[in-house]
Amino acid sequence: MRFFRIFLLMSLLSVSLSATAALSANEAQARRIFDKTYSMVFGPQGCMLSYNVNIIGLYKTTGTIWYKGKKQKFIEKRYASWCDGHSFYRVDTKKRTIELHDPNSPNRDKYASKFAFHADNYTYHVKGRKQYYEITLDAKDGVSGYIKHVKALIDGRTYAPVSLKIKVAFFWTTIKISNLRSGGIDDSMFSFPRQQFAGYEFIDKRAE
Template sequence: MKHVLFYLSMVIATLCAIPTQSYAQANAKQARAIMDKTAKVISKPGGISASFTMAHPTNGKISGTIAVKGNKFHAKTSAATVWFNGKTQWTYMKRNDEVNVSNPTLAQQQMMNPYTFVNIYKKGYTLSAKSEGANNVVHLVAQTKKQSIQEMYVTVNKKTSVPSKIKMKHSNKWYTITIGSLSSRKQPDSLFSFNSKDYPSAEVIDLR
């Protein structure tokens, strides 16, 4: 159970040496421009949905689906479901038939939603970019040790600006999230809040 919760808390890191300061500045601007385009694609007013696979260095992989609308998200795997409405998080564990309720901190929110890079790249990170075939890979490095995510790589398609992979470093370990079937569609606000009527037998544990 702990492994599944950890994975969902993740459902939700410069690729090369930069020889001169002027090149570094130009590369940083290019990287930010790439991220700005990607942020625009992901930050559709109605929201987006996608499939994902998260890989843990020791605990293997887990797959599921995620819907995102602003800072709200809903993630689901075969073992667990998470709702976050912008303030409150509900985590339902199928095996135990229980729901944990919490108010995550900003740092915890960053680790729960793989699309938080849409906001965190704008402040507190040094950016660079590298071309790899049909993709651009943007490298983010935290400017201080206070950031919960110290390093991140975001792989983005050059033509569509859609991200396909996010690799992040947290607590000296690397985690990889592969994204597929991303689509823009209107997501109802009700999707991001737990409805007890749908889980009548579940035990609700309030951790707030």
């Protein structure tokens, strides 16, 4: 479970945008809202957000994540990672280890490929509320993958994501999102601060 929750969040949000066709008015509206929220998180301006993950009450964690292009960073109580687009550093503060990975390698985390998410593999529906939009995503017939259903709650005024409820295989995971800041993300924060982890074991896994 150690990196399951962050890659679940990243895989869900990291969708590829493409043109939609032959959609109902409701589906088209739902996709437009979803894409607008996506651009706030994954646009070239970068973003920061805090998350609170609850996997059917059995596993809980909180943290903060930053994105900007291929760069990313997240901080939790035990785990953290930095990726400057060229190197991916993963820190375990309990084991006092630092792993160095190729950022493009699927081996940097075994859960990443299992929870890939592609926006066009789902149908969309929106419920309009005074304060929030509720976007429901259902996997189309024949689509393989672990994520089958998603309910995304989006702020009706700012379009910021509020929460995600995701059905992965046979269980539901809830992710609450807060403190979204879109833009103003300096590239320097993605540089790994190795001096903060003096005495940690360094493990180079780039050849794996």
